[in-house]
Amino acid sequence: MADTQKTTDSKQPTAKQMTGADILVRCLHEEKVEYVFGYPGGAVLHIYDAIFKQDGFKHILVRHEQAALHAADAYSRSTGKVGVALVTSGPGATNAVTGIATAYMDSIPMVIISGQVPTYAIGEDAFQECDTVGITRPCVKHNFLVKDVRDIAATMKKAFYVAASGRPGPVLVDIPKDITADLCKFEYPESVSLRSYNPVTKGHLGQIKKALKLLAEAKRPMVYSGGGVVLGDASAHLIKLVQAMGVPITSTLMGLGGFPASDEKFLGMLGMHGTYEANMAMQECDVLLAVGARFDDRVIGNTAHFLSNPRTIIHIDIDPSSISKRVKIDVPIVGDVKSVLADMNELIATEKASNQFVQNTTALAAWFKQIEAWRSKKCLNFAQSSEVIKPQYVIQKLHEVTKGEAFVTSDVGQHQMWAAQYYKFNEPRRWINSGGLGTMGVGLPYAMGVQLAHPNAQVACVTGEGSIQMNIQELSTCAQYHLPIKVIMLNNRYLGMVRQWQEFFYENRYSESYMDSLPDFVKLAEAYGHVGMQITKPGDVEGALKEAFDMKSRFVFLDFITDQKENVFPMIQNGKGLSEMILANDIGAEDL
């Protein structure tokens, strides 16, 4: 490919000059980009021609721009590197918006390049023109419109820097077509500095000491960790701190894996579908250390109820605007979670002799005794059946068969919550889902991004028959790139999460939540050249999973026909407080 000489440009470059398109490609090389997820179109044809002539990165052709964004997003989530997507102007850009907003809500570093109509046509309602910078402004960390070929390199450098630094997020670079044909010399800036953007990293030492003291003196200390721990690669530091202090810890949906689920101190996920012990401990603790979490409405339930129990709150976050946004914070620590946790660990170690930060062990023992009492409710127990497949059981078996080591992506709905509850993540960046925006349709493209980043890893996409159909076209992409993903579809023939709410809050009026006219998913998978399996009996679940994961080089679509009316428990209803959960046995489920 590299030696195909094709100079179709009308403007002949001089020895040192390059087209904007070539410059763009070179920028991506400089940033050591491995994959670009994209879809071509008129406004980006020069760029695609430049891609044709290079072999520094691989372009992955998706079947819908939304999937390009999700795949790049998951590439980033699973590696920590910046994800890159490329789309054309107009519909290409609008199709990308859901993916951009999804990444934005979960603070995922991405650079999105969008084509734009030529500069001279902007504002004339040209074919495939849309105000991409305007449309995406509320859902990007920052965006740029490049109006001069000489600005491409500097803008790309800034884009990667802004995306990955501070609180990460997607950055969009909109490039008009004529700019990609214009010529100039390529020079990639060595470094970048913006007078208006200087994210803090080091936390305030005085505040950190104060926090440690409060935690040591606490009777009922608690750690609440979030996605920031995963994104900030701070897991090892968090584990060290929690072990040193010996305190209980819970995690948000986005933080799962940041602290090993198999550890005794881990109380499971908290929030709307969190465990009884995690939510009770969160409510009852007297000193709370929040690390890279943002007191989201799905996490603390009714804010007034949460605040009705007095507790001292310490909050570590890189984004000052996350602090005291929903809940007033007593000890704010603005900084990179990794750096702050490292400072905490160091202080504990150096101050060992002075006994300054030693826990009150008697109080801690009593606190754990209380926690054990909550734990003994076994809130995640469910009624097993020999007739019909319980969705929770599928996830338990998935965990067993993959030895807890798989990357698990999920869509949005009941299946997502079951995956979060029953797949016990012991490592960060293994659990990939849309927490903030809650975007149905992410599961399959997420799995693509993860599998490309980790070619030899086991990648499972836990989905529902509703969600999977939102990006089902990507079965084709998976075939093209031989991605051996395993789709674990929990097929309840309902938009289950919607149905659950209708059951609870709308007297079983299942308005438009039944999924009718479902395709034969086995045949559908086969039509794309994949392996399809349908599993209807509980006894076959484990065998099917083993068989699927043994097919190491094949994409396998497992259609599990599950109990139609299973609900996700525990559950905190909208407007209720953390300690006001409904448990499975409250509504008469047996076997608890």
Next chain:
Amino acid sequence: MRHIISLLMENEAGALSRVAGLFSARGYNIESLTVAPTEDPTLSRMTIVTSGSDAVIEQIIKQLNKLIDVVKVLDLNDGKFIERELMLVKVKATGNFREEMKRMSDIFRGRIIDVADGSFTIELTGSGSKLDAFIESLDKAAILETVRTGASGIGRGDRILKV
């Protein structure tokens, strides 16, 4: 409470819409917003008059700081400051009104900057409340048209907002 927030931002296309978009997206009030380039042409200075509880104002400041184009933010209400706004009012100036308008303008230290057969245009600067007071004191029927710039603010003494 009413707050006046001053900020310096990169003088770049779209910077204004980022600020305006932030206020609408997060449901913050904007009473007025003025913006113009500074003596350093790469920077624009903006004055935003808003209102909200302390917690809301704290969020507004943090969110503004988070915008990549925003270089510096200052809540003028954190210290002593001066606020000025310019208003142009076109009033009826026929018969009795002609004398009356001249008198009112003088009382409020306005200047008549355009004189036509049936109307005067009065220029007035001051704090927002002074301008309000002027409007209040005019006979409603006499007011033909008004235009206000929105407040500009600056800290007193050595409170300086500069890069």
